[in-house]
Amino acid sequence: MEVIVQLENGEKRIENLVEFSEGSLEDLCERVSSNTGHCVETIDLSTSELKLF
Secondary structure, X not given: OEEEEEXXXXXXXXXXXXXXXXXXXXXXXXXXXHHXXXXXXXXXXXOOEEEEO
């Protein structure tokens, strides 16, 4: 599963989170946090877009 990650400064990038396609949203947030060093603020499931802070 690929998600679009939007950082606080507006920068967007794609993160590949294949291993969590079956996981919970908590797992997804934890994975993004460990990959980027940012916490997930919002998740838009319709666009697979995450907003970080």
